[in-house]
């Protein structure tokens with residue numbers, strides 16, 4: 001049996017005991033994986049695919065494009081790729097394009113030389129030079145201004161650039177790992193991302209699945225963060241009730257692993273004794289989500305009733321000037337589709 005399947009069965013068995021023993025040796029064994037993947041916790045098939053992709057590409061010098069919603073682990077995967085690569089003895093330098101103001105990005109990436117500068121250091125070394133021989137992790141690449149995109153494309157194609165304020169060409173050998181939580185193809189359509197750069201970056205894409213699509217990873221992640229925050233905060237919480245686990249599984253985690261991590265951190269802070277207590281704010285978020293689902297349901301019911309009423313008022317006429325479609329502001333074909341969706345048939 002593959003290890004990932006074995007892992008899932010074991011976690012289920014443990015959770016069936018109602019309480020997860022967070023110090024359980026078997027759980028610890030389940031979390032064992034190649035040393036370089038230490039930071040990446042999970043046993044779902046979706047994550048196993050990510051591990052496979054990482055193992056395939058890491059030893060190559062190929063550019064990697066990581067995509068996925070915020071908090072899905074793009075930074076963690078970038079580090080795993082770096083640690084499994086032939087460049088692991090050289091530095092991995094990170095630049096977050098969304099965190100830097102547009103006018104500073106160029107200086108940060110390519111460095112600067114100030115002509116005639118007298119005080120202080122006239123030269124700033126950019127991150128491309130710092131990463132020479134190693135790896136540059138370009139996070140939130142969608143935030144890179146268009147003119148910087150052209151400059152990045154040139155370094156990727158020719159391995160050269162000039163520092164700001166200088167005409168001297170500098171050659172570098174840098175492996176690029178880029179990440180984006182924006183849909184870059186949509187950005188291309190809107191004219192804010194260069195198509196040629198996208199194709200250069202998209203040599204080996206890896207997509208990180210959102211947590212709501214791999215809820216089977218939640219128990220292991222809870223265990224992982226519990227251990228982390230027990231150590232950090234100096235607590236000894238060892239048990240997670242099945243009810244708490246179910247609560248955590250039911251939520252949709254829009255902030256993905258980031259959000260789970262901070263929920264567990266807050267829970268560790270407030271919990272007394274040995275059992276983890278999930279806190280009020282998380283409950284509030286979850287209840288808001290449930291309420292929103294109910295609102296959507298209520299809206300659907302309202303629309304059903306309204307469509308039915310208009311159809312009855314128009315004597316079930318759909319098309320034409322006195323037809324229901326015109327009154328409802330819909331195309332007749334859309335109205336027919338809605339009727340099918342709501343199961344409305346002529347009475």
Ligand SMILES: Nc1ncnc2c1ncn2[C@@H]1O[C@H](COP(=O)(O)OP(=O)(O)OP(=O)(O)O)[C@@H](O)[C@H]1O
Pocket residue numbers: 039040041042068069070071072073074075076077139179181224257258261
């Ligand atoms: N599979 C995982 N196992 C353990 N921890 C994880 C995993 N995925 C993410 N994390 C943790 O969740 C947090 C968010 O991860 P990370 O910063 O890599 O996400 P991201 O996709 O780069 O987010 P953003 O797009 O917001 O930068 C980090 O603290 C990271 O350690």
